Amino acid sequence: MRLSQYFLPILREDPKEAEIVSHKLMLRAGMIRQSSAGIYSWLPLGFRVLKKIEQIVREEQNRSGAIEMLMPTIQPADIWRESGRYEDYGKEMLRITDRHERDMLYGPTNEEQITEIFRDSVKSYRDLPRNLYHIQWKFRDEIRPRFGIMRGREFLMKDAYSFDLSPEEARVSYNKMFVAYLRTFERLGLKSIPMAADTGPIGGDLSHEFIVLADTGESQVYCDRDLIEGSAPAEDVDFESDLTPIIEKWTSKYAATDEKHDPERFEKEVAADKQVSARGIEVGHIFYFGTKYTDAMNCRVQGPDGKLVTIECGSYGIGVSRLVGAIIEASHDENGIVWPDPVAPFDVALINLKANDEATDAACDDLYGKLREAGFDVLYDDTDERAGGKFAAMDLIGLPWQVIVGPRGLKQGEVEIKRRSTGERETLTPEAALNRIVGRTT
RNA sequence: CGGGGCAUGGCGCAGUCUGGUAGCGCACCUGCUUUGGGAGCAGGGGGUCGCAAGUUCGAAUCUUGCUGCCCCGACCA
Numbered sequence: 154m155r156l157s158q159y160f161l162p163i164l165r166e167d168p169k170e171a172e173i174v175s176h177k178l179m180l181r182a183g184m185i186r187q188s189s190a191g192i193y194s195w196l197p198l199g200f201r202v203l204k205k206i207e208q209i210v211r212e213e214q215n216r217s218g219a220i221e222m223l224m225p226t227i228q229p230a231d232i233w234r235e236s237g238r239y240e241d242y243g244k245e246m247l248r249i250t251d252r253h254e255r256d257m258l259y260g261p262t263n264e265e266q267i268t269e270i271f272r273d274s275v276k277s278y279r280d281l282p283r284n285l286y287h288i289q290w291k292f293r294d295e296i297r298p299r300f301g302i303m304r305g306r307e308f309l310m311k312d313a314y315s316f317d318l319s320p321e322e323a324r325v326s327y328n329k330m331f332v333a334y335l336r337t338f339e340r341l342g343l344k345s346i347p348m349a350a351d352t353g354p355i356g357g358d359l360s361h362e363f364i365v366l367a368d369t370g371e372s373q374v375y376c377d378r379d380l381i382e383g384s385a386p387a388e389d390v391d392f393e394s395d396l397t398p399i400i401e402k403w404t405s406k407y408a409a410t411d412e413k414h415d416p417e418r419f420e421k422e423v424a425a426d427k428q429v430s431a432r433g434i435e436v437g438h439i440f441y442f443g444t445k446y447t448d449a450m451n452c453r454v455q456g457p458d459g460k461l462v463t464i465e466c467g468s469y470g471i472g473v474s475r476l477v478g479a480i481i482e483a484s485h486d487e488n489g490i491v492w493p494d495p496v497a498p499f500d501v502a503l504i505n506l507k508a509n510d511e512a513t514d515a516a517c518d519d520l521y522g523k524l525r526e527a528g529f530d531v532l533y534d535d536t537d538e539r540a541g542g543k544f545a546a547m548d549l550i551g552l553p554w555q556v557i558v559g560p561r562g563l564k565q566g567e568v569e570i571k572r573r574s575t576g577e578r579e580t581l582t583p584e585a586a587l588n589r590i591v592g593r594t595t
Numbered sequence: 596c597g598g599g600g601c602a603u604g605g606c607g608c609a610g611u612c613u614g615g616u617a618g619c620g621c622a623c624c625u626g627c628u629u630u631g632g633g634a635g636c637a638g639g640g641g642g643u644c645g646c647a648a649g650u651u652c653g654a655a656u657c658u659u660g661c662u663g664c665c666c667c668g669a670c671c672a
Contacts, residue, residue: 165621165633166607170665180606190664244596245671262672293671296596310672362672438672472672506631541633548632559631569631 154499156534160197163546173369175481176301178490182550184477191298191306198550199477201498203309206476207288209340209495210311217333217392219284219313224266226290230256232265236449247294259292264446264468267314271464272452278318278462281454282326286313288473302474303371303434303482309474315467318456320443323465327359327441328396330469332386334363334437335403339385341476342493343483345436346380348408359467362410363437367482370432375419376408378427410435434479441467490551491574499532500524501590502552504544506559508537516568517558520583524556527591548573554590558583 162183170187171177179185184199195203211221227249233239239246247259260266267285275281288311298306315326331347338345343365350362364374366381386399407422409415410433419428447453447464456462484491492498501524505517517533524531532552534543540559547555557569562580570586571578581589 162605164606168606169601169608172666187664291672295671296669297666299666304671308672312672435672470672475672537630539629539634540631544632546633557631561631 154530154532156532157536159532161550162196163549171301173300173303173482174485175303175369175478178481178485178549179301179478182490185302187301191295191304193302193305193307198498202477202480202492202496203474205496205498206341206480207309207311207473210337210471210473211288213333213337213340214286214311214313216336216388217284217329219286219330219333221287222285223287224260224263224270224289226260226292227257228260228263228266230258232269232450233258236265236268236446238265245293245295247292260289261291261293262310262468262470263287263289263312264314264466265450268446268450268452268466271314271316272447272450275316276454278454278456281464282315282317282322284313284315284326284329286311286469300371301478303478305474308472311471311473313469315469317465318454318462320441320465323441323443323467324359325396327439327467328400329392330439330467331361331400331403332390332392332396334439334469334471335385335399336388336390337471338363338365338436340495341480342495343436343476343480344381346374346376346408346433347403348374348376348410349404349413350410350438351412359441361404361439362435363439364408364410364433365436365479365483366431366433367479368432369482370434372433372435373411373414374409374431374433375414376429376431377406377423378429380406380408381429434475434482435472436476436479437469437471439467439469441465485551488545489549492551492553494553497553498530498550499552500529501531501554501556502547502550503531503533504540504547504555504557505533505535506540506543506557506561508535510560512563513558513560516563516583520556520558520568520587523587524590527587529590556586556590 164181167177168180171180179199182198183196185193185195187193215221230239242261246261249257249259251257288309290307291310292307295304295306298304313330315323317323317326345363345365347361347363350360364372407419443465444463447466453461453463480493480496481490484493503517503521505513507513517535521531521533534547551573553573555571555573557571562568566582567580568583568586569578569580570589
């Protein structure tokens with residue numbers, strides 16, 4: 154993409170409404186604009202990041218055996234009356250009336266919707282287990298939205314729903330999601346730690362929050378340092394095998410959010426040099442809640458013996474739009490965002506230091522073509538801004554690589570490449586620069 | 596929902612106390628000079644001062660009502 158033809162409205166100063174760093178940087182880098190409290194437009198740069206994260210979430214859900222679908226944002230009130238949550242959910246649910254005076258709502262979550270579909274479609278134990286998910290916008294009319302997209306009212310969430318014949322099998326489904334989440338967050342360049350959590354109003358008795366450590370996080374968390382240093386299961390993890398050992402490895406060490414923190418246990422179970430007290434952001438939450446909705450909504454199948462069995466369920470959420478902010482919170486410096494390679498909106502920033510200079514333009518055009526042929530997304534700054542402004546803007550938007558091309562270097566047959574994450578720079582021939590980037594990024 | 600604050604061009608702000616017809620920096624447009632880490636000079640465009648009512652010869656400024664947004668607290672991906 155040529156910057157001269159792109160839409161990237163960068164701000165030089167922090168808008169005063171932004172309090173935390175990710176919100177400031179997202180506004181300044183032209184990723185989002187606020188529409189009203191807790192509701193945002195995603196500008197082209199932000200949209201690219203959102204889609205990259207969404208894709209990684211999707212790939213890991215698919216790998217675990219979950220099946221993608223799409224449910225609507227607007228739901229009928231009736232199914233919520235059936236589950237009993239229409240009254241319970243309170244003012245957080247945005248209620249809408251259509252022209253025929255039918256009660257509708259903008260979905261804050263989709264347990265009712267998926268349970269209705271499953272109930273009407275599945276009658277036999279032979280069709281279990283299944284895990285269905287979608288990635289769809291949600292609306293929760295928060296009392297106080299804040300921190301930009303970190304706690305918006307409208308947000309993009311991946312929500313998965315598992316259906317099993319027995320609690321034991323539901324536990325297997327739960328474990329698959331647990332492992333898929335570990336892998337997802339690691340691929341996104343984040344250190345996430347599963348922590349035992351309250352099940353809250355969703356109900357059930359098995360639940361974990363996935364917390365990303367970040368200085369500006371909202372929750373105070375405590376854990377064993379070993380958990381931070383642990384790495385997620387590899388790509389070849391067999392989701393059909395018994396995942397219990399992996400789960401145990403991650404749940405045997407101490408980890409708790411402020412609400413669940415037990416200082417005495419912490420002191421007793423965690424060696425002093427391993428005690429971590431930090432800030433964290435909740436990016437995922439998984440629940441096993443059994444038959445809470447299937448009971449209320451009469452979702453049953455016939456077992457092998459012909460008897461009706463109420464289906465055991467779990468639900469599993471990842472805040473996709475929140476992750477954009479969480480990644481920035483975890484990865485930035487004084488000059489701007491530092492995108493982890495897998496979620497960067499573009500892979501390479503190509504900076505032409507003297508646009509309209511024949512030799513510089515030609516060298517840039519050549520590199521632009523070759524990088525794109527090699528499969529890279531390139532943001533090519535072909536504008537005739539001054540060098541300083543270009544450097545500042547590219548540092549702000551945080552693309553992993555910068556390729557800097559100017560007449561001075563070209564006279565020596567050289568260009569400069571800079572790694573955004575380390576600030577490390579090298580002066581090389583254009584061919585060597587190309588090879589360096591192709592070789593180090595996969 | 597309780598408490599606090601803010602609202603003046605795209606962004607950041609001054610002007611409000613003490614009423615006199617709107618200003619600064621950045622950004623934007625034109626020209627010239629510059630050009631490797633946010634250039635200089637000259638010229639220029641853009642604002643119903645959140646909305647409504649009131650007081651007044653006259654309101655960004657005073658009064659009343661409303662709305663929007665932000666921050667702190669309890670809840671949430």
